[in-house]
Amino acid sequence: MRGHTKTALGIDVGRRRLSIALVEKGEQGFRVLAATSGDLPMPASEPPQPAYDRVLSGLLAQLGWRSHVRRARAALALTPHSLVIQLLDMPRRMPANLGDFVGSELQQYVAFSGKTAVSDFCGVGSGGHKRLLVAAADGDEIQEVTEACSRTATGTDTVEPSALAYARAFLAREKGLLARGDPVPVAHPPSVHRDVLIAVLGSQTLTTMVFRRDTLDLVRVREVPADANTPQLLCGWLAEELKAVGRYYDTQVSPPGHDRRVCLAIHDSAYRADDIAPLLEVEAGTRAFTVADVHEPLTAPEAAREETPSKGVSLVAVGTALTLLGVEGDDVRINLLPKAVVEARSLVRHVLLTAIIGVVLFLGVFATAQLLTRTTDAMNRRIEETRLSEELHTASALIAEEKFLDQEIARLRRQVEPLRKILKGRQGTDWPGLLLAVRQATPEGVSVTQLQCSDGRSVSLRGLAPSCPAAETFVRNLETQSPLASVSLILVQKRQNEDDRVEYRIDCVLAAKGGQSS
Amino acid sequence: MADHIRRYPKAVRNASSAALLAIGVLALYNWVLAPHVGYLHAVQRLGPVVGRVTQERERICSTLEGKVGRWRTLQQDKAELEEGVFAVEQAKAFARGLLPLVEETGCAVLRADFKPDPRTQRLDEPNLPVVIEVSRMNLDVLGQPDQVSALLQRLRDSRPRAWIDSCQCDFSGPDAGQVECNLALALYIIIDRREPGPEVSELVAGDAAGMP
Numbered sequence: 001m002r003g004h005t006k007t008a009l010g011i012d013v014g015r016r017r018l019s020i021a022l023v024e025k026g027e028q029g030f031r032v033l034a035a036t037s038g039d040l041p042m043p044a045s046e047p048p049q050p051a052y053d054r055v056l057s058g059l060l061a062q063l064g065w066r067s068h069v070r071r072a073r074a075a076l077a078l079t080p081h082s083l084v085i086q087l088l089d090m091p092r093r094m095p096a097n098l099g100d101f102v103g104s105e106l107q108q109y110v111a112f113s114g115k116t117a118v119s120d121f122c123g124v125g126s127g128g129h130k131r132l133l134v135a136a137a138d139g140d141e142i143q144e145v146t147e148a149c150s151r152t153a154t155g156t157d158t159v160e161p162s163a164l165a166y167a168r169a170f171l172a173r174e175k176g177l178l179a180r181g182d183p184v185p186v187a188h189p190p191s192v193h194r195d196v197l198i199a200v201l202g203s204q205t206l207t208t209m210v211f212r213r214d215t216l217d218l219v220r221v222r223e224v225p226a227d228a229n230t231p232q233l234l235c236g237w238l239a240e241e242l243k244a245v246g247r248y249y250d251t252q253v254s255p256p257g258h259d260r261r262v263c264l265a266i267h268d269s270a271y272r273a274d275d276i277a278p279l280l281e282v283e284a285g286t287r288a289f290t291v292a293d294v295h296e297p298l299t300a301p302e303a304a305r306e307e308t309p310s311k312g313v314s315l316v317a318v319g320t321a322l323t324l325l326g327v328e329g330d331d332v333r334i335n336l337l338p339k340a341v342v343e344a345r346s347l348v349r350h351v352l353l354t355a356i357i358g359v360v361l362f363l364g365v366f367a368t369a370q371l372l373t374r375t376t377d378a379m380n381r382r383i384e385e386t387r388l389s390e391e392l393h394t395a396s397a398l399i400a401e402e403k404f405l406d407q408e409i410a411r412l413r414r415q416v417e418p419l420r421k422i423l424k425g426r427q428g429t430d431w432p433g434l435l436l437a438v439r440q441a442t443p444e445g446v447s448v449t450q451l452q453c454s455d456g457r458s459v460s461l462r463g464l465a466p467s468c469p470a471a472e473t474f475v476r477n478l479e480t481q482s483p484l485a486s487v488s489l490i491l492v493q494k495r496q497n498e499d500d501r502v503e504y505r506i507d508c509v510l511a512a513k514g515g516q517s518s
Numbered sequence: 519m520a521d522h523i524r525r526y527p528k529a530v531r532n533a534s535s536a537a538l539l540a541i542g543v544l545a546l547y548n549w550v551l552a553p554h555v556g557y558l559h560a561v562q563r564l565g566p567v568v569g570r571v572t573q574e575r576e577r578i579c580s581t582l583e584g585k586v587g588r589w590r591t592l593q594q595d596k597a598e599l600e601e602g603v604f605a606v607e608q609a610k611a612f613a614r615g616l617l618p619l620v621e622e623t624g625c626a627v628l629r630a631d632f633k634p635d636p637r638t639q640r641l642d643e644p645n646l647p648v649v650i651e652v653s654r655m656n657l658d659v660l661g662q663p664d665q666v667s668a669l670l671q672r673l674r675d676s677r678p679r680a681w682i683d684s685c686q687c688d689f690s691g692p693d694a695g696q697v698e699c700n701l702a703l704a705l706y707i708i709i710d711r712r713e714p715g716p717e718v719s720e721l722v723a724g725d726a727a728g729m730p
């Protein structure tokens with residue numbers, strides 16, 4: 001299972017060559033994943049303008065098979081024409097603003113008069129030996145290179161002098177933190193914190209640095225004399241410079257014979273290490289120097305002999321990549337990236353972030369609108385289905401009909417109830433039917449002399465009958481008649497005259513509508 | 519443009535971007551989301567309304583038939599009840615036509631009293647928009663039983679109906695086979711409450727008395 005790794009791209013921009021290295025920081029330390037370099041063509045124009053972007057694009061294309069090359073952060077190392085690197089002792093009274101203090105110190109240098117200088121500083125050492133490492137360079141030159149890198153879609157995060165980058169890679173290699181490609185045992189034993197003098201020879205400058213117990217103790221930038229135009233003369237000058245530093249240390253810092261390693265790195269020079277090394281030994285009269293090219297393999301020396309310099313790894317590129325990956329104990333952190341570039345990049349990031357947030361918000365709003373639309377549509381569909389299934393389109397007509405019926409019922413009740421109350425008890429007595437019923441029920445010999453109804457509910461019949469049984473027969477006959485509910489013989493009386501007939505009186509109750517007695 | 523923007527401090531740029539984004543969010547909300555949210559709220563409110571309308575419709579459907587039946591019954595009752603009451607003009611017409619009606623049936627009018635009671639009975643129901651006045655009249659006729667029966671049948675069939683409060687048939691008249699029938703009639707006359715005027719029974723009696 002692959003652990004958490006971090007990669008960074010280091011770019012070494014020289015006068016003649018441009019090198020890149022992809023370095024990975026893993027659990028087992030640093031590892032150079034890939035590296036390549038290419039010569040910079042020098043156009044005929046004056047002053048010459050190297051085509052950094054074209055060469056860098058070509059080199060990146062060579063590493064293009066690694067998908068994470070483009071995603072990796074990039075650091076740039078270069079040696080500008082006007083470069084100042086200096087160690088400043090901290091003033092006894094700590095200034096309120098270190099930046100102003102450093103700025104005032106740098107104003108003493110005439111190299112930046114009329115130019116846009118960029119500078120940076122960092123603290124080196126610890127405890128009472130805390131000092132400031134200050135670096136300054138021509139901002140226009142650095143901006144030109146960074147813009148060229150930007151044209152290849154390689155945004156550089158830091159820019160530092162090549163010598164500092166080389167020193168970082170050198171020390172990391174000395175500590176055994178650095179390997180190239182697949183894990184291969186490092187040839188050199190780990191450092192035991194001895195003093196190291198590193199001199200980096202550029203095309204026009206010699207930068208000498210002394211590290212005491214892995215802490216930068218001295219830095220010196222000297223321009224190569226114009227008359228040192230042959231290897232012999234150059235080596236003579238180099239020997240004198242290195243001896244001067246050595247003598248200073250022997251007398252001022254550490255006693256003679258103290259273990260000190262001296263390394264001369266050829267970077268961007270017209271001569272190779274193989275040309276310089278024997279001549280330097282002769283000039284210096286000692287073999288205590290190690291002369292190496294910055295383009296060298298990190299693997300075993302026998303493998304290095306098979307590789308051409310263009311295939312080697314630029315330790316400057318590796319060292320500057322290590323800036324981004326973070327090396328334990330490395331306190332040399334100089335970033336000469338021009339403020340304008342930083343601000344422009346910040347602005348671009350700001351605009352991009354704003355645009356991304358805007359797009360995300362727009363997409364969020366769009367998605368929310370879609371969700372709302374779908375939710376509303378679903379609810380609408382359900383409501384429409386309910387309306388169709390329940391025939392809600394008839395609801396208004398039904399409600400109107402019910403309202404009309406309620407009003408009509410109320411109106412009719414208001415009219416009917418009083419009428420009913422007034423006409424209560426009134427029943428349409430079927431008088432013709434009653435008379436017919438009485439006629440049909442009257443037996444032979446019985447006569448009705450009077451029929452009287454005064455209340456609409458009962459009828460009183462008076463008449464004459466030949467005998468009482470005849471009257472009773474009359475009653476029985478009346479009982480069978482439907483208009484009458486009940487029939488009662490009330491009176492039978494013998495007449496006082498000569499007639500033998502009897503008088504009778506029969507009371508009848510009229511049948512109500514429906515057959516019930518009223 | 520970039521140089522112009524770069525001149526401003528980072529805080530100003532951040533504030534500007536935040537303000538721009540906030541304005542954008544507000545604009546998007548107002549123009550894109552707010553209509554959808556409003557529509558959704560409306561649909562959410564419409565759902566319960568549809569449910570209530572559905573319930574109301576079911577309730578109406580279940581009760582409508584009964585209400586229609588009640589309405590028809592009331593209409594029928596009203597029609598039946600209205601058969602028992604006269605309008606003023608109808609009452610006048612009935613009074614004018616009563617004696618000819620008796621003669622048409624072959625009966626002889628012995629006596630006709632169109633205002634037997636000097637007091638007028640008025641039925642004033644507060645819920646009724648009209649006042650009902652009861653006009654009474656007594657009618658004594660003489661005729662054959664069939665003729666009297668025909669008279670009673672004509673009175674029964676007449677609409678509006680004249681109510682026979684009492685009926686007394688005397689079969690022991692001087693002429694054998696003749697029936698003397700004494701009828702007490704009552705007419706229920708509707709009078710508009712808004713038209714105060716002379717008592718209708720007097721008008722009815724006056725009309726009947728002026729009959730040729």
